[in-house]
Amino acid sequence: MEKAINSIIRSLNQAGATAPEWLHLLPSGEFKGVDGRGPYAAPDMDALIALFEKEGVKLAVDENHSTDLAGKQGHSSPARGWIVALQKLDDGLYGRVEWTPEGERMVSSREYGFLSPVFHHSVAKPFKICRMLRVSLTNDPNLNVLKSLHSQRENAMLEELRKALGLPETADEAAVMVAVKAAHAAQAVVATNQTATAALMSRIAEAAGVASDTAPDVLVTAIQSRGKATAAEAENAELKTQLVSMQSQLTTLATTTAQGKAQSAIDTAIEAGKVIPALRDHMIARHMKNPTEVETELKVMPSLNAGGLGGRTLPDNGGTMTAEDDKVMAMMGMDPTAYAATAKALHGKGN
Numbered sequence: 001m002e003k004a005i006n007s008i009i010r011s012l013n014q015a016g017a018t019a020p021e022w023l024h025l026l027p028s029g030e031f032k033g034v035d036g037r038g039p040y041a042a043p044d045m046d047a048l049i050a051l052f053e054k055e056g057v058k059l060a061v062d063e064n065h066s067t068d069l070a071g072k073q074g075h076s077s078p079a080r081g082w083i084v085a086l087q088k089l090d091d092g093l094y095g096r097v098e099w100t101p102e103g104e105r106m107v108s109s110r111e112y113g114f115l116s117p118v119f120h121h122s123v124a125k126p127f128k129i130c131r132m133l134r135v136s137l138t139n140d141p142n143l144n145v146l147k148s149l150h151s152q153r154e155n156a157m158l159e160e161l162r163k164a165l166g167l168p169e170t171a172d173e174a175a176v177m178v179a180v181k182a183a184h185a186a187q188a189v190v191a192t193n194q195t196a197t198a199a200l201m202s203r204i205a206e207a208a209g210v211a212s213d214t215a216p217d218v219l220v221t222a223i224q225s226r227g228k229a230t231a232a233e234a235e236n237a238e239l240k241t242q243l244v245s246m247q248s249q250l251t252t253l254a255t256t257t258a259q260g261k262a263q264s265a266i267d268t269a270i271e272a273g274k275v276i277p278a279l280r281d282h283m284i285a286r287h288m289k290n291p292t293e294v295e296t297e298l299k300v301m302p303s304l305n306a307g308g309l310g311g312r313t314l315p316d317n318g319g320t321m322t323a324e325d326d327k328v329m330a331m332m333g334m335d336p337t338a339y340a341a342t343a344k345a346l347h348g349k350g351n
Contacts (some may be wrong), residue, residue, distance in 0.1 A: 019081075022082070023115055024091070024147040025135055026129065027091065028092040049086045051131060054281065061082075063136060064136055066334075068118065081097040081100055082309070091147075118135065118136065120133065165179040165183065167179055180191075201216065258287075258291070269283070
């Protein structure tokens, strides 16, 4: 879990420090400019992409239409990036941009917030867009139907979080936040246990007469040797008692640590709808015995949240359980009668 948290932190830093990779160039439907220009027909995105790929020419990303204004008067109009690929999404046409260092700096520092596309179109209304030419960074956009650069950066950050947390692409902001909180709580438990373990190991090392940073396996050998010597001498009952107490503390600490990890994993699974609350203690006990086996099962378990049991319709009275039901019961270790009763209760509530 600590690795997951560190991955999230790296993803946040990366998403927050760079400009977006994909730019929203055109909306998917009919649109018009704020200044009244238009209307423009819904773009034929497949045709625009095919023409772009056929011509094989990168599209410039400039500032405030400098290519069309300053450049045509002989002034400098450098590109701040280059569109190297186009793709069609539900909300419009997107372009993948390779930023120049200065362009990335401008966007990541929020000097510009919006985009203004330049394109060829037909002469009859509604105007049909024939070719994409370029796109400009601007703070005074004529098309307010395009996503801002800032919102695109936030979307990129959300996508990085989904990847770091192992969530599906369909996970919304609320689901991502739940996963982040669960990961943070798990890391806090691990950190607390690690601190307690380090302090205890230091005291044990001192009692065993070895350095405080002695490796655990070496420390165990030292304790065993010390205990054998003490038992043979039969002269230091106090040290023998102390060694027994230390062994008990180590056992208790190991159990507490395993229980904390198990509780965090099962509570997260319950919140995700993969384990019913009534099985919490049972699943925690299983996790403490074999965490790898239980966490492998949890990854493939369907969610009980939306649409009943994973969106399946419960069999009518007298019907039989499905193969998927059998799989879930096997993974959870549930009695078929208890499973059917729980499923029926959940189905009746519309869960």
